[in-house]
Amino acid sequence: ELNSIFSKGKPAANRVKNEIKELVSKRVNLGNRPPGLGVIIVGENPASQAYVRNKVRSCAEVGFKSLLIELPVHVPESMLLEHIYGLNLDNTIDGILVQQPLPTHINEFNITMAILPEKDVDGFHPVNVGKLSLGRLNDTHVSCTPLGIIELLSHYSIDISGKHAVIVGRSNIVGKPLASLLLQKKPFLNATVTMCHSNTKDISYFTKQADILIAAIGIPYFIKMPMIKRGSVIVDVGINRVDDALSNTGFKLVGDVDFGEVSREAFAITPVPGGVGLMTIAMLLRNTFNAYIKKL
Numbered sequence: 001e002l003n004s005i006f007s008k009g010k011p012a013a014n015r016v017k018n019e020i021k022e023l024v025s026k027r028v029n030l031g032n033r034p035p036g037l038g039v040i041i042v043g044e045n046p047a048s049q050a051y052v053r054n055k056v057r058s059c060a061e062v063g064f065k066s067l068l069i070e071l072p073v074h075v076p077e078s079m080l081l082e083h084i085y086g087l088n089l090d091n092t093i094d095g096i097l098v099q100q101p102l103p104t105h106i107n108e109f110n111i112t113m114a115i116l117p118e119k120d121v122d123g124f125h126p127v128n129v130g131k132l133s134l135g136r137l138n139d140t141h142v143s144c145t146p147l148g149i150i151e152l153l154s155h156y157s158i159d160i161s162g163k164h165a166v167i168v169g170r171s172n173i174v175g176k177p178l179a180s181l182l183l184q185k186k187p188f189l190n191a192t193v194t195m196c197h198s199n200t201k202d203i204s205y206f207t208k209q210a211d212i213l214i215a216a217i218g219i220p221y222f223i224k225m226p227m228i229k230r231g232s233v234i235v236d237v238g239i240n241r242v243d244d245a246l247s248n249t250g251f252k253l254v255g256d257v258d259f260g261e262v263s264r265e266a267f268a269i270t271p272v273p274g275g276v277g278l279m280t281i282a283m284l285l286r287n288t289f290n291a292y293i294k295k296l
């Protein structure tokens with residue numbers, strides 16, 4: 001039996017949050033305004049509402065100002081754009097986030113393009129994606145979940161350099177930016193990266209070779225025990241709602257990994273909930289703080 005460490009997000013996220021809280025209080029004590037995050041949500045998707053509540057609460061915890069703009073599901077794209085232009089011009093707002101997914105009548109790319117790259121704390125703007133790809137990490141914002149994964153591994157002293165990282169999932173929010181990040185020529189990155197996705201043939205052939213396996217495909221229990229290498233590190237990015245008659249909400253959250261069986265063979269595995277999700281929010285705060293410092 002391997003000595004599994006269960007890599008929870010809470011201690012790592014709290015360390016980041018406390019660090020930011022202290023830095024904010026120093027700036028505010030010097031007479032500066034606090035960092036500000038503008039959050040826009042369109043419609044009433046319960047999962048999105050939960051994420052956004054969490055983001056707004058986390059801002060308060062570290063001393064940020066937050067501005068929540070809630071728009072009805074049928075809001076015209078032009079009106080959503082007007083709100084973004086307003087936040088772009090607002091000198092008390094350092095970061096702007098439009099919660100995804102958006103209703104189908106709104107073009108997500110137009111929305112992403114409208115946010116000033118320096119305020120794009122999600123790291124979705126093509127300028128920021130391009131800079132990540134070019135290795136210019138110091139003057140860009142990187143997508144929060146990939147950053148959170150690196151921070152989590154680093155918190156638990158899990159070495160990435162030279163390791164084979166296999167990413168399952170090719171989204172613009174997680175899979176692709178994570179691959180770019182892991183590939184960076186830096187002492188604590190430097191991974192060898194393989195990308196798999198829903199059309200990969202014989203996915204087990206690849207996942208079994210992973211020293212670090214990142215599951216970000218959005219399918220509950222997708223990664224099962226026979227698919228992993230014994231003693232590997234498993235990062236579960238999935239947040240899937242599955243029916244659960246025993247829960248008073250009628251559902252429970254599960255990851256992309258079949259935790260029960262995989263945890264017996266892995267060296268370390270992140271739980272859902274309480275794993276990567278907490279790190280994502282911590283990195284949103286860090287990106288917003290970095291934008292604030294650049295502007296101060």
Ligand code: GUN
Nearest residue numbers: 097098099100101122144
């Ligand atoms: N939806 C799921 N993840 C994210 C994220 O990181 N940012 C935004 N804006 N929407 C999301």
